[in-house]
Amino acid sequence: MEDKGKNMDLRRMLVTGSTGFLGSRIVREYGKCFQVSGPGHSEMDLCDEASVKAYVDRVRPEVVIHCGAVSDTGWCQEHPEESRRINVDGTGYLARACAEIGAKLIFCSSDQIYFGSRGMEAHREDEAVSPAGEYGRQKLEAEKRCMELCPDSVCLRLCWMYDRERLSEREHGNFLTAFLEALSKKREMVYPVYDYRGITDVNLVVEKLCQTFSLPGGVYNFGSENEYNTYETVRRLLEGLGYSTEKLKKNETAFAGNPRNIRIHMGKAEKFGIEFPKTLEQLLSANERLL
Template identity: 45%
Template structure:
């Protein structure tokens, strides 16, 4: 299978290039394909003729999107529209990597389903939701994966930003205060489990799917669980009771739809146990 992948130097996409290596994968960085240029996208797709396009590329820094919404709109929405149009024209199945941030601001404490009416308050969530709609409008064979907060137990390259696990373990090593919110609930997921399940997503029917781990723990308790799994004692996690105190942040996702399609994820607690065990393997 021929797979074209954007954002190849990003957190998820760089690992997908490894996980999908039995296929013919061509990972593209922004320098190798500017997907805000529809003609450039068309030329590369015409030349490579992929069966699948996985679109991971985005301006994912929430603060950057707030500061420069026009630039992030060009990348996150118009760039995605270009890819959807080209994939539709060439009959390429599109896997679009969206975000659990589309659920931010939605009332309730229950896990979110794909059918909810959404109105995210910040620029990044709005743009991801707009991009989802562009995919389904211009390529009827689009699969939208709403991804959660992902982690790895190690960083692959020196310039890569840390994830929850690496940040916590580095803080322990440096003797820094470890503080996490108690009113924050998210579907925290091992990035390698996302990568391992990606190939199964190629067979999904077009539509929107939550794609990550279920989690009943607040972020503070997730960190405590992590330290216990690593047998780290004598380190306390300070409870942040100010963040989200007025309105709890709930980005937990309901995984019923993806399970019905035969794709399963470990819970956040189970996933951390597997990832941090001494005999844990990487793809």
């Protein structure tokens, strides 16, 4: 990322969900080279179109990174109308406001859009999808709102993300922190064998976000590819780090009747020079940092 920290005329960036797992890291990194605004609910209510428009008109950002969402998939499933107001309607309000001032909108979508798709191949952006979960359905509809209301929007289908560092006490554990804790305490690890998904270092996502600011409008997979199921990923990780797999157990119940495959194919983004290491490669390359 270009260092513009000494430039007094910094570009303006708005980050929604700025206290969340991804948003907080974006604010920390891009605050070095942008004037970053991270409005709280009292400053900009995503459920209120007038509030969204007023805030965007006042701040007039050049780049908007929309991380704000109800991301608890279980809660979305149980409260579809309430979560839809934020995940779909709020995204539409923001897209319209961005279009009116010419801001570049980067929408953080999800690989959950592929949950329910048939086949075991890695998914591409142009395939027909019919998400099985409410969260995935909402993200898909939000993408459509972005493209209809602000055609220059870039919608990024993000994977499961991890980081060793916790930026706040409120932050939940993630794949890496759970793995390292089980390893250090010699606890049993149980991972599903019928679950296929990419797992991505959030710091790489943040680092490569700047490359999306110049992308043509559209939908892009954005994260690490992974050829293995979650159990096999962890097994190979343990072996690669020189640990016994004795404590590693298979969960053969989850998704047994219909394996979940939400793996992404990165070919489209790679044509624009955006590349991520594969899931296992990245975890193994971080050997010294992990331990």
